[in-house]
Amino acid sequence: MSEPRKIPSPSVNPENKPYFDAAAAGKLLLKKCGACGKIHFYPRAMCPHCFSDRTEWLEAKGTGTVYTFSVLRPVPVPYCIAYVTLDEGVSLLTNLIDCDFGALRIGMKVKAVFTATEAGTVVPMFTPA
Numbered sequence: 001m002s003e004p005r006k007i008p009s010p011s012v013n014p015e016n017k018p019y020f021d022a023a024a025a026g027k028l029l030l031k032k033c034g035a036c037g038k039i040h041f042y043p044r045a046m047c048p049h050c051f052s053d054r055t056e057w058l059e060a061k062g063t064g065t066v067y068t069f070s071v072l073r074p075v076p077v078p079y080c081i082a083y084v085t086l087d088e089g090v091s092l093l094t095n096l097i098d099c100d101f102g103a104l105r106i107g108m109k110v111k112a113v114f115t116a117t118e119a120g121t122v123v124p125m126f127t128p129a
Contacts, residue, residue, distance in 0.1 A: 005077035007095075009119035018057060019043045024122040028060040028112045030088060041090040061087050062112035063129060071101045084110055084126050095125045103128075 012020050022029045031043040035052035046053050069082035080096040082104075096104060097113065110126040117123055 005079055007115060007117040007123070009117040009121050010123060012121060015045050016043055020121055020123070022057075022059070023114050023124055026114050028062045028086075028124050030058050030060050030086070030090060031055045032058040039088050039090050041086075041092050058088075060112075062124075063087050064110055064126070066096070066104065066106055066108045066110055066126075067091055068106060069096060069104055071104070080104065082126070096127065097125045098127045 010016075010020070019029050029043060030039050030041050031047075032039045032055065033047035033050060033052055034054035034056055036047060036050040038047065038049045039058060040048050040055075043057075045055060047055055064084045064086040067083040067085045069080055071080045072078060078101065080099075080101055082094055082096045083091050084094050085091045096110065097115065109129040111129040112124045113127050114122050115125050
């Protein structure tokens with residue numbers, strides 16, 4: 001049996017720390033702009049749509065659909081990367097885990113699960129709903 005895949009740790013800074021703190025508590029946060037009203041991901045202080053700094057944290061449902069995916073097999077531990085479109089409308093690059101890679105389909109419903117990285121920082125990933 002092979003070793004579990006080691007997940008690289010993200011860079012945590014004051015701007016994104018609330019996102020990772022929420023992930024450690026099992027919550028997925030997004031940012032919503034108070035000026036234009038649009039939700040965006042990756043969380044950042046300035047809205048990428050209108051450049052306002054009036055952004056606020058919003059808790060996502062943690063559910064969405066697979067937009068596209070790719071299974072990487074010629075590696076010591078196969079894994080799946082995917083774009084998931086959240087029910088809130090934004091897409092994020094993530095991993096699909098705890099699933100049969102052969103059963104994955106575009107449009108499949110998924111839900112967030114939270115996984116620790118090498119350094120212990122928790123990140124959201126997704127599994128079939």
